[in-house]
Amino acid sequence: MVSDRPVAIVVGASRGIGRQIAISLSDAGYAVVVSSKSDTLPTADAPFPPDPNSSASTIHTVNREIRERGGIVLAVPVDTRDPTSIKSLFEASGNQFGRLDVLVYNAGAIWWSSIANTPFKRFKLMQEVNVEGLYAAIQESLPWFEKGNWKGRVIVVSPPIYSRFFRGKTAYAMGKVGMSILTKGLAMDWKREDKVNMAITSIWPASAIESAATQKTAHDNLESRKDLRTAHIFADAILAMLRAKPDVVNGLLDTDEDFLRRQCGMTDFSKYSLVEGSQPRRIMPAEFPTLEVAEQDDEGRRMDSMKIKASKL
Template structure:
């Protein structure tokens, strides 16, 4: 085991797009970064280098090379998040290689946007396995590490605020992504209830369309649509902002990148993030979102704990 004097971040789903940018910017902020995903390659033979960050040429291998050539420290771990054993190995290998774990970012995701009638069950199952189940397995594997750290750490999940319009036209996808946000809210409540004041989990979602592998496919036949895109740095800057904001402030928050940067990081000019200079990308998320708390928020009644009930059987 190599003990890193730097904080260590594990970015799951870091081969391209948002995940790659988050990994690059964490390294620039003096984190040792462990990049994890399914795709690997021989980075030494990748030409031109660096590759298009939203293409299949960008892999965890090329991301590690990018970070190292810029003077940072990084490791690559191949993982299929649908396999719990591989997820457990990923977290253990992170600690073995880097000596610790301070930040976990879950960016892995499977996408299929269509009506329920046009979403086959196999496609639905794939999204659930990669999105909420992959996140759940990763969090389960990481929590014992954070416990050994004295419950000090951060988790950032790429999932949306919860509101009804998000379900329209992509219900099967929304079911999984909203479940990830439910995990964020629920785990945040656990942290508070158990007195883990230095732990926080936050969900983050783009307020506008952002450069990624998904938007690369969507807009490749319509260059004019790029005027509605922001660079991935807007999202990674928001991630860094979350990590630099007190845990109690961001724990359980379902944030939008633009709104978080405005409110907590003092950003008012977003021109530098526009893919097309001078453009004003269309906001795709609501300006106001529903409040999820209810008046009886703190009234749990008689709380059931299945682990305690089962132990008595």
């Protein structure tokens, strides 16, 4: 049976930003698949709802939150380091809903330190979760988008590309910028293939957002909390991206605030401040460098390894 609602898979939906994205998508009329490695079932006496930025928040509690709001939801655990697990996620979603309209990849591993202080094991984990997990999820999504006549969206949580982002967290930046490169490259593929109803977009917070990561340093520090926004701004920006025309957002690398300001005409962001009346500090540059060159459309002689391989068979 094919769902009469559009279907969104949110990878990394157990807490914080991912949880809010899932809830906001449900409120907007999507059937939502909430997925994450966090698969612990809450105990019978656990308080509900849990702190949304704590380990007590899992895909199961998010599932319950959405159901109690009247939404349609499926919770599926996934290990984004394992392509087989990602394949199972898409199979479970397809078996339940029979379609896919939106993929949001919010899963991420983080370690901010110098190269000397980043063990290879930690580096490898970040590449597996951030880059390889995204790539595997994209590949599993493509047959479903094809089944839907190539009408769909992909949202990737990765940043605009600029040099300062590499400072002090090079190993992490290598993966996150790699995700943004995938956004640019897949957008070019879809444009070349005339898939005019497909779009892939990357989004990043302009100011820090309350999450499990920021809560560790700001929980009991009012001044630090004044620099935080709620996750609602991120979810609202994603919903606005999904409503935008595909050609406007395909291949776009943007921040939540900048997109809402430019595309939605928003000028007052005070409702998103974690501490009422505060003005969170912007952590991203006011302007980003363009990645295009004068020879942007000159591909020269394109090589396709698949065609070369086929010709040798």
